[in-house]
Amino acid sequence: MNMPKRTSLLAFAFVLLPSSLLAASAQNSTDDLAQCLTNRTENFTGLIRVIHTPQDPTYTPIYELLLQELRFMTNSTPKPWVIVTALKESHIQATIYCSKKHGFQIRIRSGGHDFEGSSYISEVPFVVLDLFQFHSIDIDVETATAWVHSGATLGQLYYEISQKSRTLAFPAGYWSTVGVGGHLAGGGYGALLRKYGLAADNVIDAIVIDVNGTILNRSSMGEDLFWAIRGGGHGNFGVIVSWKVKLVAVPETVTVFKVSRTLEQNATALVHRWQYVAPTIHEDLTMTLRISSVDAPQQIPNRTMLIGFESLFLGGADRLQVLMNASFPELGLTREDCREMSWIESVLMLADIFPNGSSPAILLNRTAVPKQYTKQKADYVEKPISVEGLEGIWKVFSEIEAEAGGMNWTPYGGRMSEIPDSEIAYPHRAGNIFLIYEAVYWNGEKIGPVSPRHVRWVRKLHRYLTPYVSKNPRSAYANYRDYDLGTNNIIPFDNQSVSWGIQYFKNNFKRLVQVKTKVDPGNFFQNEQSIPPSKVTRS
Numbered sequence: 001m002n003m004p005k006r007t008s009l010l011a012f013a014f015v016l017l018p019s020s021l022l023a024a025s026a027q028n029s030t031d032d033l034a035q036c037l038t039n040r041t042e043n044f045t046g047l048i049r050v051i052h053t054p055q056d057p058t059y060t061p062i063y064e065l066l067l068q069e070l071r072f073m074t075n076s077t078p079k080p081w082v083i084v085t086a087l088k089e090s091h092i093q094a095t096i097y098c099s100k101k102h103g104f105q106i107r108i109r110s111g112g113h114d115f116e117g118s119s120y121i122s123e124v125p126f127v128v129l130d131l132f133q134f135h136s137i138d139i140d141v142e143t144a145t146a147w148v149h150s151g152a153t154l155g156q157l158y159y160e161i162s163q164k165s166r167t168l169a170f171p172a173g174y175w176s177t178v179g180v181g182g183h184l185a186g187g188g189y190g191a192l193l194r195k196y197g198l199a200a201d202n203v204i205d206a207i208v209i210d211v212n213g214t215i216l217n218r219s220s221m222g223e224d225l226f227w228a229i230r231g232g233g234h235g236n237f238g239v240i241v242s243w244k245v246k247l248v249a250v251p252e253t254v255t256v257f258k259v260s261r262t263l264e265q266n267a268t269a270l271v272h273r274w275q276y277v278a279p280t281i282h283e284d285l286t287m288t289l290r291i292s293s294v295d296a297p298q299q300i301p302n303r304t305m306l307i308g309f310e311s312l313f314l315g316g317a318d319r320l321q322v323l324m325n326a327s328f329p330e331l332g333l334t335r336e337d338c339r340e341m342s343w344i345e346s347v348l349m350l351a352d353i354f355p356n357g358s359s360p361a362i363l364l365n366r367t368a369v370p371k372q373y374t375k376q377k378a379d380y381v382e383k384p385i386s387v388e389g390l391e392g393i394w395k396v397f398s399e400i401e402a403e404a405g406g407m408n409w410t411p412y413g414g415r416m417s418e419i420p421d422s423e424i425a426y427p428h429r430a431g432n433i434f435l436i437y438e439a440v441y442w443n444g445e446k447i448g449p450v451s452p453r454h455v456r457w458v459r460k461l462h463r464y465l466t467p468y469v470s471k472n473p474r475s476a477y478a479n480y481r482d483y484d485l486g487t488n489n490i491i492p493f494d495n496q497s498v499s500w501g502i503q504y505f506k507n508n509f510k511r512l513v514q515v516k517t518k519v520d521p522g523n524f525f526q527n528e529q530s531i532p533p534s535k536v537t538r539s
């Protein structure tokens, strides 16, 4: 689990931290840092505070605003020495300049959804560059493009698009509070995945500020860096200020269905069949599975699996019925199961978190969705899992910790199979039939911020899946960050083993190291799983 590991890493740091670093952290340089920042941002702050030190009343509310993973909401979580809530590019430049000058690390936070808190936790003295106020969105319906600042959320982007057009959309994640900055930097998928690929596949330009504070666009950064930030962009190469994205076409009427089946309703056979149907059916249909266990008090045994089939179809219900009757009659989908609506209504419905009848404006609310205590993992599946394999999964879900556990299975195929692994830094394409998200939740108010037995359960589920998922490497998704895969040594300027790098990026890892070596040879931008330069040069 993360917290014990964190503690041991910290203990290790006290013993082995190089003397130069000890000096940097022992001396109280918060004042120098804050002074440097103030000097370089004074002309822009006006009445809005941009620099927040621990003494400021704004510091804790801002730190906690986008702290989305509650297991890190503890007093012992290492806090930043300063938070900069940038409003302008010059504030980002000042943060880079002053952090470098005074020996601080930077953690960049856009939406704060990182599973391991890498955008707001560091073991060495650090600054959080918080972009939540940096969130403007500029949509051009004529060209079907948009410039989106990193601090915007997916919900804001979806909402703004819907205000301009009923037939444009953007293919990104389900959860409205996820940040555009981190999400597109790691790939980003949602219900339009099979038709249009990842969010990162639809990026056509970007603004990045590099280690020297230089503001770069696609043509000035060059194609290598532009390639790298689409999938490998999490705090590795610089600060992504904004993305220019291509909007995609959706019909005025789309159809959503959500049906569920228990084991007693043949769920095992349906899940088995789903593995053949969902990745190969027409790309207008993305049919995801939500898998959990539930009480079944009238039965022996009294727990059963509940499999939710949740789908977006880019077309009307009649066409969907024809398609489903032809390819997946076993599910028994009826016309009543299908609801026609606009794309923005489908966003609300598929998020699975908003009350029925919510207005799309709820997508603008950064705190509308609950924060949770969780541990999550990922897998990619290349061959259908046998019925025996599925039954073994259900057995893992019969354990008590699984009461708050679950998986989402997202079908690949369609557009995802057409894009080569090397097109952008995100590598998991043809050959995969679906992506598994594995999660466990617990009631932290009762159990405490970390529940070892719940974490053990999700690791057990992951271990159980080993024979059924990708191997050599066992692939993982950078947006589902998991420190169980390994981390860089926390001591800066070290070049450590990188098994996680191969798992997240497969053959693209080598090129990412080359890009890193070129744009940030001194390894200023780093975190527990950042791309290392091949040879570190102190800058």
Ligand SMILES: Cc1cc2nc3c(=O)[nH]c(=O)nc-3n(C[C@H](O)[C@H](O)[C@H](O)COP(=O)(O)OP(=O)(O)OC[C@H]3O[C@@H](n4cnc5c(N)ncnc54)[C@H](O)[C@@H]3O)c2cc1C
Pocket (backbone or CB within 6 Å): 068, 107, 108, 109, 110, 111, 112, 113, 114, 115, 118, 119, 131, 150, 172, 173, 174, 175, 177, 178, 179, 180, 181, 182, 183, 185, 186, 187, 188, 189, 190, 233, 234, 235, 236, 238, 239, 240, 241, 479, 480, 527
């Ligand atoms: C509840 C929930 C639902 C999710 N649903 C989906 C989903 O449907 N589909 C999907 O693909 N993923 C999903 N994710 C995963 C999500 O895409 C990643 O966690 C993503 O990295 C979050 O981006 P963020 O900006 O919110 O996070 P942050 O924590 O702010 O950032 C994530 C990482 O990117 C770095 N970073 C952030 N902004 C920048 C920037 N501007 N420049 C450079 N580096 C930056 C951070 O330092 C950090 O390392 C979900 C996550 C959660 C918690």
Ligand SMILES: *[C@@H]1O[C@H](CO)[C@@H](O)[C@H](O)[C@H]1NC(C)=O
Pocket (backbone or CB within 6 Å): 028, 030, 031, 055
């Ligand atoms: C740094 O200085 C400030 C005030 O100048 C003080 O409040 C804070 O406790 C000091 N921090 C450390 C780590 O010594």
Ligand SMILES: *[C@@H]1O[C@H](CO)[C@@H](O)[C@H](O)[C@H]1NC(C)=O
Pocket (backbone or CB within 6 Å): 032, 035, 036, 039
């Ligand atoms: C800030 O600016 C003042 C005056 O402009 C200067 O004297 C001081 O050295 C600067 N401090 C830092 C930390 O840059």
Ligand SMILES: *[C@@H]1O[C@H](CO)[C@@H](O)[C@H](O)[C@H]1NC(C)=O
Pocket (backbone or CB within 6 Å): 039, 040, 041, 042, 043
């Ligand atoms: C602030 O404004 C003054 C006067 O316009 C200018 O001389 C100075 O360079 C500015 N400082 C910064 C950091 O932009």
Ligand SMILES: *[C@@H]1O[C@H](CO)[C@@H](O)[C@H](O)[C@H]1NC(C)=O
Pocket (backbone or CB within 6 Å): 217, 218, 219, 220
């Ligand atoms: C990119 O930046 C360069 C240099 O600043 C500039 O000349 C060029 O017009 C920019 N390109 C685009 C497409 O904005």
Ligand SMILES: *[C@@H]1O[C@H](CO)[C@@H](O)[C@H](O)[C@H]1NC(C)=O
Pocket (backbone or CB within 6 Å): 264, 265, 266, 269
């Ligand atoms: C389950 O599947 C079997 C065989 O495919 C079928 O005979 C039976 O009617 C199904 N049961 C239900 C409840 O759908």
Ligand SMILES: *[C@@H]1O[C@H](CO)[C@@H](O)[C@H](O)[C@H]1NC(C)=O
Pocket (backbone or CB within 6 Å): 295, 296, 297, 302
């Ligand atoms: C399920 O069965 C077990 C033992 O058979 C019993 O202890 C438990 O209370 C039952 N749970 C429910 C929800 O009925």
Ligand SMILES: *[C@@H]1O[C@H](CO)[C@@H](O)[C@H](O)[C@H]1NC(C)=O
Pocket (backbone or CB within 6 Å): 318, 321, 322, 325, 333, 334
């Ligand atoms: C699909 O199958 C259902 C159930 O068998 C049937 O009621 C419906 O008419 C069929 N619809 C189409 C379009 O084939």
Ligand SMILES: *[C@@H]1O[C@H](CO)[C@@H](O)[C@H](O)[C@H]1NC(C)=O
Pocket (backbone or CB within 6 Å): 356
């Ligand atoms: C919301 O709508 C769905 C689909 O129509 C329905 O099944 C569900 O019961 C509704 N929930 C509430 C709380 O009204």
Ligand SMILES: *[C@@H]1O[C@H](CO)[C@@H](O)[C@H](O)[C@H]1NC(C)=O
Pocket (backbone or CB within 6 Å): 365, 366, 367, 368, 369
């Ligand atoms: C956002 O959602 C939260 C949680 O439901 C609510 O408390 C808050 O009032 C909402 N904010 C706005 C501006 O609607």
Ligand SMILES: *[C@@H]1O[C@H](CO)[C@@H](O)[C@H](O)[C@H]1NC(C)=O
Pocket (backbone or CB within 6 Å): 210, 211, 212, 214, 518, 519, 520
């Ligand atoms: C940053 O500046 C240094 C010193 O001027 C220069 O050697 C290096 O090439 C620059 N890095 C980038 C990525 O432009």
Ligand SMILES: *[C@@H]1O[C@H](CO)[C@@H](O)[C@H](O)[C@H]1NC(C)=O
Pocket (backbone or CB within 6 Å): 495, 496, 498, 513, 532, 533, 534, 535
């Ligand atoms: C680590 O350092 C060694 C020796 O300098 C180098 O050969 C290797 O490529 C580096 N590994 C990475 C992943 O950068």
